[in-house]
Amino acid sequence: GAGVSQSPSNKVTEKGKDVELRCDPISGHTALYWYRQSLGQGLEFLIYFQGNSAPDKSGLPSDRFSAERTGGSVSTLTIQRTQQEDSAVYLCASSLGGNRGNQPQHFGDGTRLSIL
Amino acid sequence: DAKTTQPPSMDCAEGRAANLPCNHSTISGNEYVYWYRQIHSQGPQYIIHGLKNNETNEMASLIITEDRKSSTLILPHATLRDTAVYYCIVRVAGTGGFKTIFGAGTRLFVKA
Numbered sequence: 001g002a003g004v005s006q007s008p009s010n011k012v013t014e015k016g017k018d019v020e021l022r023c024d025p026i027s028g029h030t031a032l033y034w035y036r037q038s039l040g041q042g043l044e045f046l047i048y049f050q051g052n053s054a055p056d057k058s059g060l061p062s063d064r065f066s067a068e069r070t071g072g073s074v075s076t077l078t079i080q081r082t083q084q085e086d087s088a089v090y091l092c093a094s095s096l097g098g099n100r101g102n103q104p105q106h107f108g109d110g111t112r113l114s115i116l
Numbered sequence: 117d118a119k120t121t122q123p124p125s126m127d128c129a130e131g132r133a134a135n136l137p138c139n140h141s142t143i144s145g146n147e148y149v150y151w152y153r154q155i156h157s158q159g160p161q162y163i164i165h166g167l168k169n170n171e172t173n174e175m176a177s178l179i180i181t182e183d184r185k186s187s188t189l190i191l192p193h194a195t196l197r198d199t200a201v202y203y204c205i206v207r208v209a210g211t212g213g214f215k216t217i218f219g220a221g222t223r224l225f226v227k228a
Contacts, residue, residue: 107159
């Protein structure tokens with residue numbers, strides 16, 4: 001079956017521009033997560049959605065970062081006025097049910113964002 | 117902060133079992149241990165998870181000590197394609213549910 005799909009796979013943009021990253025979770029997965037991975041580093045949690053609401057947005061690094069989810073499915077992560085330190089791979093994951101301890105997350109292959 | 121400690125790298129001969137250790141001495145009673153792996157330029161791939169009993173699936177086995185303070189992921193017959201970074205994760209109870217905190221992982225090199 002289809003896994004988590006992210007688009008675009010690569011994005012290059014100039015400093016100061018806004019970017020929008022998209023995530024299509026696995027069908028039926030109500031929980032959705034965004035992470036960021038800088039070069040050679042581990043994953044950094046950004047935000048978690050349960051349905052269309054975000055009970056945990058504690059990882060968003062600044063108010064330039066926002067995310068929304070509509071219809072309990074597709075999510076978009078928006079970065080406004082991009083900075084060079086925003087360059088990273090942005091990963092999306094989804095899981096069944098709520099954010100419970102025994103539900104594995106399934107990841108997409110990410111969007112590689114490069115800020116010039 | 118990640119609640120797990122893993123060696124930064126390990127080697128394994130092709131065809132042999134790869135045993136990847138993980139320490140999670142501050143784990144709480146309701147927190148699961150998860151293992152993921154990440155091959156270059158791909159997203160992390162779920163391998164296995166467990167609470168207190170040993171678990172086995174088609175990819176690997178997970179051995180959790182009785183006190184739950186450490187675990188070992190076993191790849192029974194490692195192949196070159198198993199070369200990856202392996203993450204041991206404890207899902208931490210937090211706002212709105214369980215938060216997944218990734219550490220640096222173990223870079224496994226499988227050699228012919």
